[in-house]
Amino acid sequence: MKVSKLIGSRFKERPADCVIDSHALMVRGGYMKNVGNGIFSEFPTLKRITAKIENIIRQEMDAIDGQEVLFPVVLPADLWDESGRYESVGSELLRFTDRNDSKMVLAMTHEEAAVHLVREYAQSYTKYPFMIYQIQRKFRDEARPRAGMIRVREFTMKDAYSFHTSQEDLERYYNKCYDAYNRIFARAGIPEVVTVASDSGMMGGNISHEYMLLTPVGEDSIVLCTECDYRANMEAAENKIDDNVSGELEELQCIETPDCKTIEDVCKFLKSDVTSSCKAVVYQKNADDTFVVAFVRGDYEVNETKLRNLVGEEIHPAEITEEDCLVAGYIGPYDIAKEAEFYLDVTLKGIPSLVAGANKEGYHYTGLNLERDLEKAEYVDISKIQEGSICPCCGKKAITIQRGIEVGNIFQLGTKYTESMGMQYTDENGKQQYPIMGCYGIGVGRLAASICEAHHDDFGPIWPISIAPWEVHVCCLRADDEETKQTADKLYQDLLNAGVEVIYDDREGIRPGAMFSDADLLGVPIRVVVSPRNLKESCVEITTRDKSVKEMVPVEEAMAFIQNLKNDLYQKIQDKVEPYKE
Numbered sequence: 001m002k003v004s005k006l007i008g009s010r011f012k013e014r015p016a017d018c019v020i021d022s023h024a025l026m027v028r029g030g031y032m033k034n035v036g037n038g039i040f041s042e043f044p045t046l047k048r049i050t051a052k053i054e055n056i057i058r059q060e061m062d063a064i065d066g067q068e069v070l071f072p073v074v075l076p077a078d079l080w081d082e083s084g085r086y087e088s089v090g091s092e093l094l095r096f097t098d099r100n101d102s103k104m105v106l107a108m109t110h111e112e113a114a115v116h117l118v119r120e121y122a123q124s125y126t127k128y129p130f131m132i133y134q135i136q137r138k139f140r141d142e143a144r145p146r147a148g149m150i151r152v153r154e155f156t157m158k159d160a161y162s163f164h165t166s167q168e169d170l171e172r173y174y175n176k177c178y179d180a181y182n183r184i185f186a187r188a189g190i191p192e193v194v195t196v197a198s199d200s201g202m203m204g205g206n207i208s209h210e211y212m213l214l215t216p217v218g219e220d221s222i223v224l225c226t227e228c229d230y231r232a233n234m235e236a237a238e239n240k241i242d243d244n245v246s247g248e249l250e251e252l253q254c255i256e257t258p259d260c261k262t263i264e265d266v267c268k269f270l271k272s273d274v275t276s277s278c279k280a281v282v283y284q285k286n287a288d289d290t291f292v293v294a295f296v297r298g299d300y301e302v303n304e305t306k307l308r309n310l311v312g313e314e315i316h317p318a319e320i321t322e323e324d325c326l327v328a329g330y331i332g333p334y335d336i337a338k339e340a341e342f343y344l345d346v347t348l349k350g351i352p353s354l355v356a357g358a359n360k361e362g363y364h365y366t367g368l369n370l371e372r373d374l375e376k377a378e379y380v381d382i383s384k385i386q387e388g389s390i391c392p393c394c395g396k397k398a399i400t401i402q403r404g405i406e407v408g409n410i411f412q413l414g415t416k417y418t419e420s421m422g423m424q425y426t427d428e429n430g431k432q433q434y435p436i437m438g439c440y441g442i443g444v445g446r447l448a449a450s451i452c453e454a455h456h457d458d459f460g461p462i463w464p465i466s467i468a469p470w471e472v473h474v475c476c477l478r479a480d481d482e483e484t485k486q487t488a489d490k491l492y493q494d495l496l497n498a499g500v501e502v503i504y505d506d507r508e509g510i511r512p513g514a515m516f517s518d519a520d521l522l523g524v525p526i527r528v529v530v531s532p533r534n535l536k537e538s539c540v541e542i543t544t545r546d547k548s549v550k551e552m553v554p555v556e557e558a559m560a561f562i563q564n565l566k567n568d569l570y571q572k573i574q575d576k577v578e579p580y581k582e
Helices: 021-028 044-063 077-083 111-118 167-187 263-270 304-311 416-420 444-454 482-497 512-522 555-574
Strands: 032-036 039-042 066-068 074-076 094-097 103-106 130-139 154-164 194-197 207-214 220-225 231-233 253-256 278-285 291-297 315-317 341-345 354-357 363-368 399-414 436-443 472-476 502-505 526-530 539-544 550-554
Touching: 021 032, 021 444, 039 044, 044 066, 044 130, 044 154, 044 167, 044 444, 074 077, 077 103, 077 111, 077 416, 111 130, 111 154, 111 416, 111 436, 154 167, 154 444, 167 207, 167 399, 167 436, 167 555, 194 220, 207 220, 207 444, 263 354, 263 363, 278 304, 278 354, 291 304, 304 315, 304 341, 399 416, 399 444, 416 436, 436 444, 472 482, 472 512, 482 502, 482 526, 482 555, 502 512, 526 555, 539 555, 550 555
Parallel strands: 066 130, 194 231, 291 341, 472 502, 472 526
Antiparallel strands: 032 039, 074 103, 094 103, 130 154, 154 436, 194 207, 207 399, 220 231, 220 399, 253 363, 278 291, 278 315, 354 363, 399 436, 526 539, 539 550
């Protein structure tokens, strides 16, 4: 490929709407172009990268007996009605009606399609286990697309679905996928990806893991223990509370607290500590607008995912009017309206005297003891874990919180979809059983952007050679100089003949600084500079994009040097890939 023919412009200025470096560099480097909110077209450079990522994924999925299939993007709503998700999934599922007034969806995930594809085929236990996968475009009507390819509405996804006749068999295969994913990320050049326990969300199932690239620009909060191997997404991290609670038991009193509607205002007015206050966070069920009140200690936040899972249906932040049964700003668990469903968080357990709303305009209670003053005080975990908290695994106060980008996920789905969609098989005893499913996903474009985020400098991406758009970049600094042009042309052709992926900057009249700037934005691992000055010494300059190598190499030795350097770069990646396990 020649730069003079390469579609996609490169430019110096950082776009104003790019909040993270990978987004800015991939726009500046001519990798992609915005079409609409969260929707991008890919230029050839990015398409080459994603094609290589897809190839790595295919190889690893095939190695664990995966079989590639392809599902439709547009699916009839009937399929999603079978699973119950047509109504339960929120507005991120794009629903529409075709010309025949048939309800349709743009698939954001394909569990229903996977079951539909194989439920007639797999009616005997002899057909199991098996795994099918696809690499395909999907659409999720994301409310807040951001960060370029990190959070988009239309995206390319590898999703795989495995089917089993026992939980034990699922767990064995789940572990194989777990290892395969580690191999994929290592081969793509980011072995530093970590796995964390996660919440299954709309996918369902009991056990799930996310693969996280730790980075300050990540959109997810990752809970880590510095003393053990505990790792979890904030949504799934258990909040363990110290049992040693200080304070004295007091008499319950109703105190006037005028114009004090926030925990901060109340504690300041009463001169009390926020750690002995009870905060109310109010939601409503999407289905019928019933109020759901989460009570947590004043210095904690509600974990909406935990609360949603506990409620068992979708919820949204409440809008409280004067006609409602709750008094905004003065809500507490004592004498709360019976129409409201409420939950007490574990952070409130054991506190002898709390400050809480009195469910009366302008009043709060002091001295509230939940065990004494409520008929039945039951505690649940609905709060977000905090820095320095107790580790749920080792019990030490060693929790730290970092940011991360989710680059993959795996779920043990169980029989959620096979049972709801009537997929059964006959076991060896002649009895009808529901297959047990696993689900395994990787976002291809997001992975490319995440790699760029992990490997870049101020000037552009530093692509790992395994997924780089080209392996070698030849720069001809004086295309108008005959000797320089001939040398560069020959080197380019020799590299092509040797099967090396090479891009050649053959442009005339371009300044060296501009040429090198473009080369930095393309991020090719090996750069060969052919110039009149170098040729005076019968040499070319060979460098790596990460600046770890910079050598003047005789022209006649350049091909061998490049081949050896290329092999070394591949080997460095392979050294970090775990071997296959039996």
